[in-house]
Amino acid sequence: MARYTESVCRICRREGTKLFLKGDRCFTDKCAVARRAYAPGQHGQGRRKLSEYGTQLREKQKVRRAYGILEGQFAHYFEMANKMSGVTGENLLSLIERRLDNVVYRLGLAVSRPEARQLVSHAHFLVNGKKVNIPSYLVKVGDVITVCETSRSSAKFDAVVASTESRIVPKWLDMNKDTLEGKVVAFADREDIDLPIEEHLIVEYYSK
Numbered sequence: 001m002a003r004y005t006e007s008v009c010r011i012c013r014r015e016g017t018k019l020f021l022k023g024d025r026c027f028t029d030k031c032a033v034a035r036r037a038y039a040p041g042q043h044g045q046g047r048r049k050l051s052e053y054g055t056q057l058r059e060k061q062k063v064r065r066a067y068g069i070l071e072g073q074f075a076h077y078f079e080m081a082n083k084m085s086g087v088t089g090e091n092l093l094s095l096i097e098r099r100l101d102n103v104v105y106r107l108g109l110a111v112s113r114p115e116a117r118q119l120v121s122h123a124h125f126l127v128n129g130k131k132v133n134i135p136s137y138l139v140k141v142g143d144v145i146t147v148c149e150t151s152r153s154s155a156k157f158d159a160v161v162a163s164t165e166s167r168i169v170p171k172w173l174d175m176n177k178d179t180l181e182g183k184v185v186a187f188a189d190r191e192d193i194d195l196p197i198e199e200h201l202i203v204e205y206y207s208k
Contacts, residue, residue: 062197068113078092089203094188097172100120100125100137108169117135139184146180172187
């Protein structure tokens with residue numbers, strides 16, 4: 001299935017929470033979730049009690065849509081997480097956080113994850129000195145992410161860095177905004193995930 005190309009605000013309204021798909025706009029009173037806190041569509045305001053399966057499905061969809069991951073990719077991440085030692089749900093979130101597009105977003109080099117995915121796809125970033133244009137590329141501890149020399153002087157990145165100045169870079173990453181260089185110093189812990197996620201519901205969904 002192709003990626004969703006309609007209004008991303010409908011996605012947030014459908015999931016009933018802010019997924020921050022538009023970056024700083026999501027923190028303003030223009031946010032669609034704040035103005036219309038109900039699902040989109042003709043029957044969006046109707047009351048409907050979700051089944052146990054429905055609750056699990058919505059949690060999986062919420063995480064998948066927040067990170068911009070296709071269904072097959074997400075199932076693959078779960079299989080990887082399930083084979084790792086430790087708690088499967090936490091392993092899953094840690095794996096997803098390692099995606100290059102998410103790391104670029106976390107470093108403050110993009111306003112939103114969708115923008116980060118586009119910038120990575122257009123080969124604006126280097127990983128350990130080599131161009132990587134695959135948003136799903138999983139970074140490792142010690143990897144250094146930098147903005148390409150030709151892109152570094154663009155007004156685009158100046159504007160992005162200025163707009164994300166107040167964003168807190170998680171402790172598992174190190175960022176030098178003067179050189180636009182970031183480094184992966186550890187893998188993300190559960191406490192580093194700031195989205196309201198109940199990962200045990202996702203594990204239950206795939207365990208059926």
